[in-house]
Amino acid sequence: MNLLKIKKSFLIILCLSLFLPTVLCACGKTETGNGTINVGIAQDLEDSLDPHKAVAAGSREVLFNIFEGLLKPDPKGDLIPAVAESYQVSEDGLTYTFKLRKNVRFHNGRIVTAEDVKFSLDKISGKLGDEPMLPVYALMQDVSIADEETVVVTLSEKDVDFPAYLAMVNAAIVPNDNPNMDSDPIGTGPFRFESRSIQDQIVMSRFDEYWGTKAYLSKVVFKIVPEMDTAVMNLRGGSLDMYAHMTTDQISQLSGDFQVLEGTMNLVQALYLNNARKPFDDERVRQALCYAVDRKAVLDLTSEGKGTIIGSSMFPAFSKYYMPELSKYYTQDIEKAKDLLQEAGYPNGFSMSITVPSNYQPHINAAQVLVEQLKDIGVTAKIELVEWNTWLSETYAGRNFESTVIGVDASYLTARALLERFYSKADNNFTNFSDPEYDALYEKVITLTDDEEKTACYKEMETILTEKAANVYIQDMAEFVALRNTFEGYQFYPLYVMDMSKVKPKN
Amino acid sequence: MNNNRKNHKLYIGLILAGLIVLLILAGLIRSPYPPQKMEASLKLAGISAAHPMGCDQFGRDILSRVMIGARTTFLIAFVTNAIGLFFGILIGALTGYFGGFFDEILMRFNDVMLSFPSILLALVLIALMGPGTYQVMIAMGIVFIPSYARIVRSEFIRFRNMDYVLAIRLMGGSHLRIMFLHILPNVKGTILTSLIIGFNNAVLCEAAMSFLGIGVQPPDASLGLMLSEAQGFLFRAPSYALLVGFVMICMILSFSLLSDSLKEVQG
Numbered sequence: 135m136n137l138l139k140i141k142k143s144f145l146i147i148l149c150l151s152l153f154l155p156t157v158l159c160a161c162g163k164t165e166t167g168n169g170t171i172n173v174g175i176a177q178d179l180e181d182s183l184d185p186h187k188a189v190a191a192g193s194r195e196v197l198f199n200i201f202e203g204l205l206k207p208d209p210k211g212d213l214i215p216a217v218a219e220s221y222q223v224s225e226d227g228l229t230y231t232f233k234l235r236k237n238v239r240f241h242n243g244r245i246v247t248a249e250d251v252k253f254s255l256d257k258i259s260g261k262l263g264d265e266p267m268l269p270v271y272a273l274m275q276d277v278s279i280a281d282e283e284t285v286v287v288t289l290s291e292k293d294v295d296f297p298a299y300l301a302m303v304n305a306a307i308v309p310n311d312n313p314n315m316d317s318d319p320i321g322t323g324p325f326r327f328e329s330r331s332i333q334d335q336i337v338m339s340r341f342d343e344y345w346g347t348k349a350y351l352s353k354v355v356f357k358i359v360p361e362m363d364t365a366v367m368n369l370r371g372g373s374l375d376m377y378a379h380m381t382t383d384q385i386s387q388l389s390g391d392f393q394v395l396e397g398t399m400n401l402v403q404a405l406y407l408n409n410a411r412k413p414f415d416d417e418r419v420r421q422a423l424c425y426a427v428d429r430k431a432v433l434d435l436t437s438e439g440k441g442t443i444i445g446s447s448m449f450p451a452f453s454k455y456y457m458p459e460l461s462k463y464y465t466q467d468i469e470k471a472k473d474l475l476q477e478a479g480y481p482n483g484f485s486m487s488i489t490v491p492s493n494y495q496p497h498i499n500a501a502q503v504l505v506e507q508l509k510d511i512g513v514t515a516k517i518e519l520v521e522w523n524t525w526l527s528e529t530y531a532g533r534n535f536e537s538t539v540i541g542v543d544a545s546y547l548t549a550r551a552l553l554e555r556f557y558s559k560a561d562n563n564f565t566n567f568s569d570p571e572y573d574a575l576y577e578k579v580i581t582l583t584d585d586e587e588k589t590a591c592y593k594e595m596e597t598i599l600t601e602k603a604a605n606v607y608i609q610d611m612a613e614f615v616a617l618r619n620t621f622e623g624y625q626f627y628p629l630y631v632m633d634m635s636k637v638k639p640k641n
Numbered sequence: 642m643n644n645n646r647k648n649h650k651l652y653i654g655l656i657l658a659g660l661i662v663l664l665i666l667a668g669l670i671r672s673p674y675p676p677q678k679m680e681a682s683l684k685l686a687g688i689s690a691a692h693p694m695g696c697d698q699f700g701r702d703i704l705s706r707v708m709i710g711a712r713t714t715f716l717i718a719f720v721t722n723a724i725g726l727f728f729g730i731l732i733g734a735l736t737g738y739f740g741g742f743f744d745e746i747l748m749r750f751n752d753v754m755l756s757f758p759s760i761l762l763a764l765v766l767i768a769l770m771g772p773g774t775y776q777v778m779i780a781m782g783i784v785f786i787p788s789y790a791r792i793v794r795s796e797f798i799r800f801r802n803m804d805y806v807l808a809i810r811l812m813g814g815s816h817l818r819i820m821f822l823h824i825l826p827n828v829k830g831t832i833l834t835s836l837i838i839g840f841n842n843a844v845l846c847e848a849a850m851s852f853l854g855i856g857v858q859p860p861d862a863s864l865g866l867m868l869s870e871a872q873g874f875l876f877r878a879p880s881y882a883l884l885v886g887f888v889m890i891c892m893i894l895s896f897s898l899l900s901d902s903l904k905e906v907q908g
Binding site: 362363366370383384386387431434435436438492495498499501502503505506516517518519 | 678679698875
């Protein structure tokens with residue numbers, strides 16, 4: 135027994151002395167074959183390779199390379215035609231007529247027909263027996279084939295944002311005769327699926343008969359590296375050429391072999407407050423928290439100052455809706471925060487818990503800084519780390535929390551994706567925010583057709599969220615893509631996608 | 642010669658333990674900086690006169706955090722063993738002294754507990770109670786009961802039929818008196834050495850649990866948690882992980898050496 139003890143302490147010394155050499159020899163470099171890139175991703179596509187079943191953002195960003203809808207987003211966030219060449223909307227906004235592009239081929243060589251389009255749209259709208267992929271797809275009341283190159287979609291009610299939904303990977307056009315979508319996905323995108331070994335890697339190769347600009351790389355290997363520190367090792371060691379969604383801390387450990395591209399994560403990181411719980415049901419308490427926080431310091435401490443400070447549920451990539459002035463609405467003012475707490479009946483502050491999913495280090499870091507800052511107004515915050523699944527079921531779905539630090543993203547390209555969740559009757563209103571004025575605006579905005587009116591309305595909603603201090607908004611986090619110097623051309627999108635077709639080997 | 646070597650072990654152990662205790666006591670009185678104080682300009686700052694161990698990823702002074710971290714780790718190890726020892730002695734003494742059906746049942750249950758890796762059992766308990774410093778103490782305390790119970794039981798079985806015990810029984814001494822006033826003092830040497838081993842086990846167990854993120858919660862500090870945080874900065878600030886690791890090694894080594902020399906003294 136005693137021997138065992140000694141052995142254990144020696145084991146620790148041994149481990150420590152073992153990783154020293156690892157640190158020293160991890161600087162070796164390997165040449166990558168021309169035209170092949172090894173991309174690290176954090177998780178396997180566990181939900182499905184079928185775009186009509188993929189729900190995780192991490193799955194959709196990979197499938198984006200294999201699949202296309204009738205429309206697709208471009209790096210600026212505009213919608214460009216893909217499988218459809220053009221489309222027209224009727225006066226009443228209910229009928230969409232899509233003219234299909236000629237000679238678009240599936241990866242198996244077959245030309246895309248109007249039947250395939252009808253099949254795909256019927257499938258996601260739930261007409262083939264499944265649940266609708268997303269509730270918005272159920273809006274498609276009827277999909278009919280006018281002629282070989284024309285498909286007409288009729289909506290049950292008007293929704294100006296409908297084209298944006300069709301540009302999601304989830305609305306991909308797939309062949310109507312492929313029974314193995316889960317294991318052998320066939321689409322029309324710039325890359326074709328080659329192989330997958332579970333929890334290891336996914337291989338794609340260039341599709342040479344692609345209708346648009348063909349990809350530059352002949353092969354893309356997505357390697358699953360769930361652990362960030364391992365990913366850094368692999369990048370340094372040469373087995374990975376690219377890794378997205380990295381933080382400043384990880385980037386700072388890379389060598390000069392990499393170019394670091396800075397983008398934004400396109401999510402709203404905030405201290406989300408359960409508006410239904412005491413004391414957060416009091417607007418003044420929420421405002422006090424907003425005044426107590428120094429967002430600039432959060433950025434300085436957690437990400438070397440990188441990131442964009444925001445003031446409402448909208449990030450800068452949605453330039454049409456984003457209101458930069460809201461980020462200056464609350465600036466740190468301890469006295470004012472204390473006064474507000476006094477008014478609300480908490481002159482000595484209070485205690486609160488901050489629930490944070492344990493797998494998101496950036497959120498944990500932000501929470502640690504917040505705890506420190508809230509001390510200044512007498513609020514004692516305690517961090518509770520929970521597992522991601524627990525967070526999803528208890529905090530998000532169960533709404534059983536006091537406050538939580540998390541990033542909320544937009545799954546499609548309209549402001550509604552972010553603002554819908556603060557409508558008091560929305561299923562995903564996990565913060566229990568409830569404001570009659572906001573509800574009225576929301577009910578109004580979904581019926582509007584004029585884009586300018588709509589935008590103005592969305593902006594009013596954003597302002598309400600800021601004024602009522604629905605949550606303590608912090609930032610749209612900076613994210614970094616590390617790309618080996620032998621490659622170039624990576625482009626960011628305002629959506630969570632990783633477009634490999636634009637990456638090319640550098641000469 | 643033999644005596645000399647024994648002394649070396651004892652002295653090194655005492656010196657290391659003394660250093661650790663000094664560190665903890667100094668932290669109790671006053672740490673060089675407030676351990677939670679963040680300073681953006683000092684992020685991962687290296688070793689300097691103002692910060693002898695450098696600063697962590699939030700610019701917090703690592704020495705100050707090691708002081709309270711070592712204290713937390715020490716406290717967890719102490720409480721864990723107190724719980725384990727108290728119930729271990731109780732169960733071990735009763736089952737060892739009386740034997741019989743009751744003994745059979747409790748010891749088979751004990752076997753079941755011991756057949757799990759202790760960290761797994763602690764994980765299950767944490768999953769039930771939620772993470773946190775106190776929960777870790779309770780979970781680990783429960784995990785530590787069986788091994789103490791087993792050691793105490795075997796000693797009690799050895800002593801229960803000895804002549805002096807029989808003599809006291811004939812004199813009319815009660816069972817409780819015999820167990821705790823006459824047998825227990827004879828067992829204390831064995832308990833002491835296993836206590837020190839248990840202490841080391843608890844330090845390692847706390848480190849493992851905090852490393853996995855289910856132990857002490859940030860922004861509090863413990864050695865395991867700090868080591869886990871330092872892991873992300875191995876390339877940028879290797880001294881962070883190495884120094885925290887070194888303190889942990891000192892803590893474990895000191896108690897190992899002490900237990901060793903104690904055992905030899907008992908011979």
